[in-house]
Amino acid sequence: MNKFKVMALLGALSMAGCGGGGSTAPAAPATPKSATISGSIAGLSANSTLLLVNSNAETIAVKATTSFKFANPVAAGTPYSVTLFANPNGNDCKVANGAGTVAQDGGDISNVAVTCQPAAIGLLKYNVGVTVSGLAAGGSVSFADAQGNILKASANGLSVFAQSYSPLAVPGANYNVTVSFNPTGQTCTLANNAGTNDTTPSFTNFINVTATCK
Template sequence: MKLSCLRPLAALLLTLGLAACGGKASYDVSGTITGLNNDGLTLANGSDTVLPAAGTTSFTFAKRIDYGTDYNITVTKNPAHMNCSVSGGSGSAGHYLTISALVTCSQNAYSVGGTITGLTVDGLVLINGNATTTVAKDATAFTMSGAVAYGTSYGISVFTQPTGLVCTVTPGTGTGTMGEANVTTVQVACNPG
């Protein structure tokens, strides 16, 4: 048998042996974390809490739980500017040989948009990074495709001019660093070319 097959068998035999002697097996409640870029995350399993720091990739609660005890790992506080979720975080100890949840975190993201004046024909395409947005004629407002993560720079510019017009992004309105809300202040003006 391979060593990987022996470990679960050994854990099962240990559990059965402890149960036969009147003792109870106990389990660590732990897991892995992906994408934790900011401080402030609080995870809970009942009254037991853990506060993983930014950059942490794993966690283990201080209290072990006995065989047959239910566990439910939850996010009680998200980190600053992020949203985290838990998968595989609930069950009953002993149902699996290990208790290991996955906590996935991602930066909050928001839209970038604004107003347009003078767009009388089709063909205007705006760009932000690799995301393009085609704006229909007579539009007075736009929202770029794709959200921008908190703390990330954005820069809206004209990618394709509409026929017969010259459209420009008003200086100072099309660039910035994403905060904690949608940006709606970009201004695009189109004039006969």
Template structure:
């Protein structure tokens, strides 16, 4: 790199484009960097580093020495527009955080030597939130932020009143949440800080008792179990989060439908029928979201909840019969029992979650107040870990289990003491309690949902 080029660079604004898309105040572009450059004290040197963890489609604005601005819109190397002479100081800071994320600076300041600076690190992590529905009046949904260590912290407004709640579902975008409460569906927007705000209208009257809610992976459709009529209500979700009934507005289910699960591929929906010991199987019309009944699968007595692995090949149903039912998902969505058809569990399994990697399954047991833990084999069958369960204790009455969006932490909802047990996943999926093992929640908690903050 010649002295004439460097002199010209000092006379104009330069935008640098390296392994990612960068924008600043205009000017020409140059490539980032000769890290071995050594020249006279009159030469100037680039200041830059690496960005990691930035979500695709978002951007972060950086400053050097408080003024030299650079906008980064992808992970990789970066370099500030203005070079600095030898012995000059540099100090990288964050001017504008990316939407839904928090970024930090490491090795951000120092004095220029006779080489380009390339060691600044900008590490970004996504914000995450958790919500617990409580069946008591006055604190219907408890709201939490999820820390980098997995711990839950109540938001500034710790709960929103829903006059009791049964279930909650959140769109994949992290923008909208829907709560079933008695004979109504309550739609909410999710703020940048994770707080829930009622939409307008704040309630959709159903007239029947509604229970479980599931959102399609596309975020375009919602399905609600109507316990009274024995049906599944189906809605389209507008760009503003508003629910609109499909035509037809409902499809038949079995006796006492109360839990709805959408498979990760978006092709199928499953509804647990509590009184009939069955699962209703539906195919999804991908163009409209409408459901069509494929058939029903038998379960062991008193099924409670269902989980599906990320590949959409395997399904698991928790029951209050001391077993987990295991199924293969056929090409048309029909469930067929694995061999073996069941795996031992707690005597009153009432909540189940599959981790995002598809390697582990966790089940809450209401009778023991514990969380049972399993590994998933190559054919989808579950194998108990050692120990088979963690936590537990008289009066805990665990009602459900959930995972954080990253798949690194597990939460057990304890109805008896109104607490949430907090666990971290070990290298083989085994759970261990966090340093703060429990946090308080509202009265009679039942279900929990987590989400990343919206980034768009």
């Protein structure tokens, strides 16, 4: 074997030992598909707040608008269900196209439609919610109203007391929300947590208390 053939053979063996330069990096894992849930609102009274719930996992409050959008995306292949937490005072609202399952490709859902009309009987009822921010992952905080009802929040965002209140009833005219249990290692401070909701034109069907946890 001459010198040139030996050198060529050694070069080929060297390239083979290094993988021949043909290796490729492993493919990055695919990003999980998800979809946002949104829709339209028609006929809602200008001074009314609409409370919408998605699959008992997220609640939003919308006012003086013709559209809505939930902040938390829904994973592909997962069901969603948009419902009313309660009818706003003086309104009778219905939800169309509110339930389904997110496609595997994660396409956004935007055809949910909420239609409101004046209620036959305009009962003076209102709800009280707490919008939490700063809550550490895995933590929870509990709130109490003036009647001793408890609301527990395990995530940031809006949570609403299950009970509705009436300014025509003595216990319902005044609202007063307090922190009954702080998260472990944190303290939550409330704002807009006490006041009077009476039958004057300033009546509102939703009181939004804020809780900042640190």
